[in-house]
Amino acid sequence: MAPDASVALAVRKKVQNFLNAAQTGNLDLLKKLAQQLDDGKGLSQTIADIKDANKRGALHFAAREGQIEVCKYLVEELKVDVNTKDEDGDTPLTHAARQRHTATAKYLIDCGADPSIPSELGTTALHHAAGIGDIELLKFLLNKGVNVDLQSDAGTPLVWAAGHAQQDSVKLLLEHNADPNVKNDDDVTPLISAVAAGSLPCLELLIKAGAEVNVTAGGATPLHIAADGGSPEIINCLLQAGADPNAADEDGMKPIHVAAARGNRAIVEILFPVTSPLADVTDWSIDGILRHMQHETGKNKEDEVWKETKKPKDIAPSKQDLPEVTAEAKEKAAEAKARGDDAFRRKDFMTAVDAYTQAIDFDPTDATLFSNRSLCWIRLGQAEHALVDAKECKALRPDWPKAYYREGAALRLLQKFEEAANAFYEGVTLNPENMELVAAFREAVEAGRKFHGTQQQQEEEKS
Numbered sequence: 001m002a003p004d005a006s007v008a009l010a011v012r013k014k015v016q017n018f019l020n021a022a023q024t025g026n027l028d029l030l031k032k033l034a035q036q037l038d039d040g041k042g043l044s045q046t047i048a049d050i051k052d053a054n055k056r057g058a059l060h061f062a063a064r065e066g067q068i069e070v071c072k073y074l075v076e077e078l079k080v081d082v083n084t085k086d087e088d089g090d091t092p093l094t095h096a097a098r099q100r101h102t103a104t105a106k107y108l109i110d111c112g113a114d115p116s117i118p119s120e121l122g123t124t125a126l127h128h129a130a131g132i133g134d135i136e137l138l139k140f141l142l143n144k145g146v147n148v149d150l151q152s153d154a155g156t157p158l159v160w161a162a163g164h165a166q167q168d169s170v171k172l173l174l175e176h177n178a179d180p181n182v183k184n185d186d187d188v189t190p191l192i193s194a195v196a197a198g199s200l201p202c203l204e205l206l207i208k209a210g211a212e213v214n215v216t217a218g219g220a221t222p223l224h225i226a227a228d229g230g231s232p233e234i235i236n237c238l239l240q241a242g243a244d245p246n247a248a249d250e251d252g253m254k255p256i257h258v259a260a261a262r263g264n265r266a267i268v269e270i271l272f273p274v275t276s277p278l279a280d281v282t283d284w285s286i287d288g289i290l291r292h293m294q295h296e297t298g299k300n301k302e303d304e305v306w307k308e309t310k311k312p313k314d315i316a317p318s319k320q321d322l323p324e325v326t327a328e329a330k331e332k333a334a335e336a337k338a339r340g341d342d343a344f345r346r347k348d349f350m351t352a353v354d355a356y357t358q359a360i361d362f363d364p365t366d367a368t369l370f371s372n373r374s375l376c377w378i379r380l381g382q383a384e385h386a387l388v389d390a391k392e393c394k395a396l397r398p399d400w401p402k403a404y405y406r407e408g409a410a411l412r413l414l415q416k417f418e419e420a421a422n423a424f425y426e427g428v429t430l431n432p433e434n435m436e437l438v439a440a441f442r443e444a445v446e447a448g449r450k451f452h453g454t455q456q457q458q459e460e461e462k463s
Helices: 003-024 027-037 043-049 058-064 068-077 092-098 102-110 125-132 135-143 157-163 167-175 190-197 200-208 222-229 232-240 255-261 265-274 286-310 327-345 349-362 367-379 383-396 401-413 417-430 435-462
Strands: none
Touching: 003 027, 003 058, 003 068, 003 349, 027 043, 027 068, 058 068, 058 092, 058 102, 068 102, 092 102, 092 125, 102 135, 125 135, 125 157, 125 167, 135 167, 157 167, 157 190, 157 200, 167 200, 190 200, 190 222, 200 232, 222 232, 222 255, 232 265, 255 265, 255 286, 265 286, 327 349, 327 367, 349 367, 367 383, 367 401, 383 401, 401 417, 401 435, 417 435
16 A cells, blocks of 8 residues: 555544544543644644534534533534534534433533524424424523524424424424414425324314414315324314315315225214215215225226336336446445445444445445445434435345345334335345345334334323
8 A cells, every 4th residue: 555545544544533532422532633633724623624424523423422521622622613514504503402412402502502503404403302302402492582483394393393293392382482374385284294193182282272274285184184094083173173074185085085095984984974975975874985985995006006017117227327437446446345344344334434435436336335334324323324325225226125124224213113114025025035124024013013102102191
C-alpha cells in the first residue's frame, strides 16, 4: 500500500473511532482522539468538520444515544454548533427527541438548540415527542413557545400523536390550542389519523375539541376507514358525532359496502338501520348485503388475478436502466467491499457502512452491497436507512430471498410488524425451504399481535 493511502486509512480509522466514542459515551477516548485529529485549523473547527457519510457529526451521535456528558464537552468546551444538520436535515435535538432522550433534549435546548428547525421532511422535535408520547419533553417544548401546529410532510404534531394512538399527547396538544381540523397535503386530519390508528380515546378527545367527522381524504370519510378497520366502538362514536352513513367514497361505495366486503357482520348490523337502501342490492337485509358484497368482492378478485396473469413479468430492472460498470470500477468495489466485510467481522459497523458506501459508488448495480449495508444500519439501529438499502437491493434482485429478509428486518425494527410479515412472506414464497425466513415471518406475526395487544391494554388502563 502506498504511504499516502496508508496515512489516509489511518486517519479514516481514527475518525470512525471518534464517532463511535461519541456514540458509546467514551469521553476519555473522545478527548484523546480529538487531540490526535486536530489538523491545525483549531480543535473546534476540526471536530465540527468530522462527519460520516450521512453528514452526522459527533454531536448527532452523542445526542441520539443520550450521551449527555459527551454533548456537554462538545457544546461547552469545543463550541460545536448545537443546530448543525445532517443529510436528512435533522439536528442533534431531533435525534435526541426521536430516541426519547428527554434530559439530553432539554439540555440542548437550554444551550440554544432551536426546536422549530425542521428536517427535510418538515419534522421537528415537537413532532417526535408527540408521536412517541414523551409528555415531559412535549410540555417543555410547548412552554418554550414552539408553534403547536408546525406542519410536516405527514402533518402537524397533533396528526402524529393521533396516528400513533398517543392519547396523552393529543390531550396536551389540544389544551395548548392545537387545531383539531388542520390538514396535511393529503387532506389527512387528526381525526382521520386517530380512526386509522384505531384509537377510540384519541377520537373522543378530538370530537370533544370540535373535530369534523364528515371530512374526506383519499376519497374516503372517517366512517369508511372505520368500516374497513372493523371497530364497532369507533363506528358508534362517529355516528353519534354526526358522521354521514350515506356518504359515498370515490368508488361510489358507502361505509356499509366496505364493512360487508370485509365480511364484518357486526359493523353491517350497526350501519344497516341508518343507511338508505342501495339500488344495487336486491335483497335489502343484513344477510343480503353481506352476500351481495362477498359476491362482488369475489368477482373483483378474479378480475385482478386475470389481469395480473396478462401482465408482462417485471422481475428486474432493464439492462439499459443500470449504469455501465467498468472492470476497473468492479475491482475497486470489490476492494472496498472486502474492507467492509472485515470491519463488519470486527463489529465496527460505522467503518463497514463507509466501506460499503465507497463500494456502491464504484458499482451501484451490485445488490449484495446494499444488502450488506442494510444489515450494518440494522446493527446501528438506523432502521430508516436499512429500509432504503433493502428496497434498493430488492429492486436490483427481486428474485433474491435475502432482499426480502433485509426489508422485513428493517420494517420489524420500525415496529411495522404487518409490513414486515408481508416482506418475510414474499421471501418465503421465493424459497419455501428457507427456515430463517419462515421463522422471521412467524415471529413478525406474533410480535405484531403482542404489540397491538399491549397498546390496547394501555388504552384500556388509561380510559
